[in-house]
Amino acid sequence: MDNQNPNQGGRVMRRTQHTQLKNNKKHFSWWKKALLGIIGFFVLIFVLGAGLFMYYAKDSPKITRTQLASDNATVVYDANGKELTRLGAQNRDYVNRKDIPRTLKRAIVSIEDRRFYKNDGVDPIRIAGAAVANVTGSSLGLQGASTLTQQLVKLSVFSTDASDRTIRVKAQEAWLALKVDKEYSKDQILEFYINKVYMGNGVYGMQTAAEYYFGKKLDKLNLSELALLAGMPQSPTVYDPTRNPQYATARRNTVLQAMVENKEISSTDAAKAKKVSVKSGLSSTHGTLDTSKTKDKIIDPYLKQVLAELQKKGFDPNKGGLKVYTNMDYGAQKEMYNLANDGTTIQFPDDKFQVGATMVNNDNGKIVAMLGGRKTGDVTCGLNRAVQTDRSSGSTAKPLMDYGPAFQYLNWPTYRKVKDIPFTYPGTESPTKPNGIKLYDFDKKYEGTMTVRNALIQSRNIPAIRTLQDVGMSRATEFLKNLGISQKKEYDLVNGIGLYISTLQEAAAYAAFANGGSYHSPYYISKIETQSGKTYKFGTTTDKAMSAGTAFMMTSILKGVTTDPMGSGTAADIPGLNVASKTGTVSYPDSIANQYPSDAASDSWMTGYTKNYSLSVWTGYDHANTPTGFLTQQQTTIAQLVWKYMISYMAQSSPNTDWTQPSSVVSKGNNEYAFAGKSYSNTGASDLDSKNNSGSASSSASSNNGTNSTGTTTGNTTTNGNNSVATSPFTTR
Template sequence: MSRNAERNPSPTGKSGGPKRPRNGWRTFRRVLFVIVAIGVLGILFGAGLFFFYAQSAPKISQSALSSDASTRVYDANGAVISRLGAQNRSYVKSSNIPDGLKQAVVSTEDRRFYKNNGVDPIRIVGAALANVTGSSLGMQGGSTLTQQLVKLSVFSTAASDRTLKRKAQEAWLALKVDHNYSKDQILEYYINKVYMGNGVYGMQTAAQYYYGKNLNSLDLSQLAMLAGMPQSPTNYDPTTYPALAKKRRDLVLDAMAKNNAITSAQAAQAKATSIKAGLSKTHKSTAVASAKTTKVIDAYLKQVYAELKSKGYNTTTGGLKVYTNLDMGAQKKLYNIVNGSSYVNFPSSKFQVGSTIVDPNNGKVVAMIGGRKTGNVTFGLNRAVQTDRSSASTAKPLMDYGPAIEYLKYPTYEPVKDTAFTYPGTTKNLYDWDRQYQGTITMRKALYESRNIPAIRTLQNVGIKKATTFLDGLGMSFDKTLTLQNGIGLYISTEQEAAAYAAFANGGTYYKPYLVSKIVTQDGKAHNYASTGKRAMSAATAFMLTDMMKDVMTNENGSGRSAAISGLYQAGKTGTDSYPDDYADKVPDGATMDSWFTGYTKNYAVSVWTGYDKQFQAGHYVSETQTTIAQEIYKYTMSYLATKSTNTDWTKPSTVTQTSQNGKTEYYVTGHPGTVTDATATSPYGSTNTTSSSVYSSNGQVTTNSSSSKTESSTTESSTSKESSSTEQTPGGNNGNDDNDTTTNSSSTNTSSATTTKNKDDNKD
């Protein structure tokens, strides 16, 4: 046998064996090479991108590192009106920080703090694995303590700013901070900067707030409590959520033991201590503005912070500069009017007010009051934005007459019927404030005298669908489908109503109301905010409504004469909401739950609500004479505002034609004059004589002019409180669904018990 045969035995007897899989090996090497090449290129690209982003990183100074991270709020003139907690921060030097607290913070936030260079690749990988496996127990994050300090010092905390570029810059600055400052300095800055809940910044201030002591007087359990709070200051507040706070404190103690900062026995002993041990019973709030302005701007500030939160900003750790639309002069004036005794005679200290002032030309909220006699509260109840009280007859221009002009082209002299009315499909009767009928009168008269029945009949003709569309254009949306009764009462706030009436003032453009005009984040980036105007109605509708609402204050029978200001071009509407029938016998005749006035000039729109928080408590009613208080607040407020602006009248647009009806100046949408006879022949307060004549409205509807004496009924009175204080009902037939329906009575699938509705709106001087 040959050597070759011995080396390569073959079962076939032939020389040579099976060949090696050289093609497969070559493929593997090629794939491996490609993977390595991609990896190298990826690293090079990542490094290049990192240094590219790093070049544009903001500068970081010792001042930025040591300063508080509070939010500063400015008024429209750039003056600081609030520094959230900043002025009460107690800065503590490293030498006065207990070693136990330092060890607790390091063990919790960054175990390799003394070994890393500001960025910890091992920590990043470990955090990723821990998050995947769920083994971190909330103690492991990717950012080092130095990175957290950088983030709190120079970067925005808004969710929209959490980008790859920002993370790269954060890491780069962390490397620089670690190089330029000692570990003790970095730890000192961090301990003094973090937010600790309740408007408190820094752990020394937190020790004083929660325990009434300095840091060096706290025990291990208390130090561990403070060290664990920055991750979620609200949830780990020991006074509010003791169970969550204890769980977090115990995790910190476990981390300290694992890091050999304390023994297991020490950790166990500290865990056995009650989480409430040593807590102070009283706390001095630090979330305040200056003492002189706190109570004056409380409601405005509360709404500012709500607006910031809705935009995704963190007001506690963001270090924001917030520029608002606040006119401090108007704010102080409004505050003095509702809290002093020089302007209005209030019945008691519990009588409340909510009010908003809006600039009609841009939607800026320039002042806001959320209550009166509230003391030096920080963010108390803001009644200016509450939506659980009926706006009563201030809803009529918004839901009834505005849509009638816009969609049905009603002229200001449109004949409307003030005759006996029963809600379709029910036995529920509707009455006016005086329980009288005036027969057929003009729409103008129905508005300035605030007659309920003509308003609801007008809404019937418009239809709920179109009325809702009109309201939507004015920024109002509702969870439930509106009904006819909402035509004399909407559940909206003074902020919403001021903004809606502002659209009448500026010629038909709606601006969403807003308080914040600019936000500057810690990285110096400015974010500007403004409201974009949207056409809500024609210029004709706005002008004609305004002209009719002038009479509310100037006509001898107008419902808002107490709001009249001599020589000032203004318009507005009153609103009062009576008690429901099951409570009416417990209050004097004429008493109401709520009283409103919303008015405007070309420069300002002011909405005022008055009433009691607990309107069903004994004595908490608005008497008939007190219903004018809302008008008086408006009058004194607008008188002040008028000194800050020009007094100009509204100009008739070309789409409106002026005419004379019954010896009075009236208006109609050009091309839609309608046909009218004398619609004001009856007595202003409901003559017992009956007259009749055919009257043709602008949409061709034939009505009958008839007046009659007061109709007697055995049913009780009810009010238009929420959903009109009655069983929710949808008008029968096509009413409320068919926009072209002009009938006044039809059947309904939903009925309610026999009641009457009487909105005592509005009492005249």
């Protein structure tokens, strides 16, 4: 038996306990350090966050009572900075807090900010809850991180665009919300909010929304209707009961449920209100709104395009707070509107007779004025005939597609000889038309050989199409593209006397002739300022479309359209004023021409310019192929008169400057010009077709196999939108 030290077991036990205690101390020390580290980390984050918050907050914009109480409309200005309109502002009926139903207040608080009466403008609990929801993916479905006060600040001062939701903006928004909460009572804040929110359809404020959707004041609405309005600001378009009743119903029910959970109404009341259709009680006339004030008829077509351009640039005018500065000359816009509608300066045949027109600044592409129609009644944002592209431009196409390219690519002088002899469109022979489709001029005569100058001034069709043959379709297409004109379908010869383009496109294209060859893309908006203070500036894109020599020689010819006794636009002559222009008149295809007088036309154009402005005018009827939808020969001059009076009006406030001959052009006497040092050919592709080079000026058109006698091109097939005529031509002058 071994002898054992009686103290040995105790020593072993004490060593074990000591070791365990030491290990426990190490374990506790590790957790203590970790805990302190975590606390220190959060303290550091808090300090840094507070510092960053204060750094951003110190630069917060000022917020005034006027900003809080004002409407949140987008404001549109003219070129001189004068206010044109406030989008939606006319549709606001301000309601004082004493007249706001308590039920509406409680509905808004329940769905938007349940702790509204307890927080100080910013709610840390909601911020934390929203952060958890973002991490976990939980909907926590009813509310985000922003309080009602923060939402009011955002609507009053900051942009609501997602791109502007930065840490800086959120910090400043929170800082201002704290200030607003301290300065104003909760009921005042609710009053501001209820009167400021966008409610869809150009309507701001819930009082106005009550009138718009239900035809009643707020205090006359029932629980179901008030709950609907309370939920709409989150997405007014989606929750519009007139357009999306299914989504509107779901949103209203969500609000009702929130009110139950917030102990504002009973479950029984909520269930009863949920059974009511959101379509029940909707107003078909939009209540007491004065819709005649929502759009100024004078600026309506221009404003329509401004709104489209805003959206194209990524701005939503319905979110409000934008300041939109346009290029509109309001004086010119008003003059153009009155000229078309007052019936005193120009006599129109009836109220259905229509006009579309666009004026641009030659030097920068700014769209100065636009007319979308006349006698349009109470219709707003309707058909804008200034930008429609489904009507042929007639002979106004000749400078753009025929003679312009001939100067530019073939170095033609203004006195180059062209033929006006019998012409058949190549490839149009068929069993029913063995001789093909003939092209005639307005007088059904042939002038033989003539200069480019005389052919264009007199608007002869055959020389123009023969010129296009010499130019070639690829070069003509390139020239058009340089002027901002294109189409999906390939161009054909018929387009040489009629393009399917708008007055906007044509005015911008002719401006390149006026300014020496530079094409400026036309634009409406010069500057946009957001509610948060950001400024976006816009301008034109400029491309060299042609040489200065081409532009000058074209201008020298187009001057004679109104002044030459044989010119096609003598009704627009303005003695003493330096202008250049071209007419375009389109007749009916001979398949239906016998239904109309021999001189009937479907469309009439006048496009031209001074050194400062270019103006394109279209006239006609919306439905041209009706018994009364045609223009008489006398009525085709109305386009010239509209152009004449508008150009004269603009000349009153701009210099009457003539064009300067560039060094690349030399004078050959008798008002004829040529390119210095350039050679050209007196023959071209048009001379290679024996069939179209065997006639003479002594020939006279007799059969009605392609045109009538109006001086506008005709044919046997219809047009196809903005594409060219498929097989048969129309005449034009």
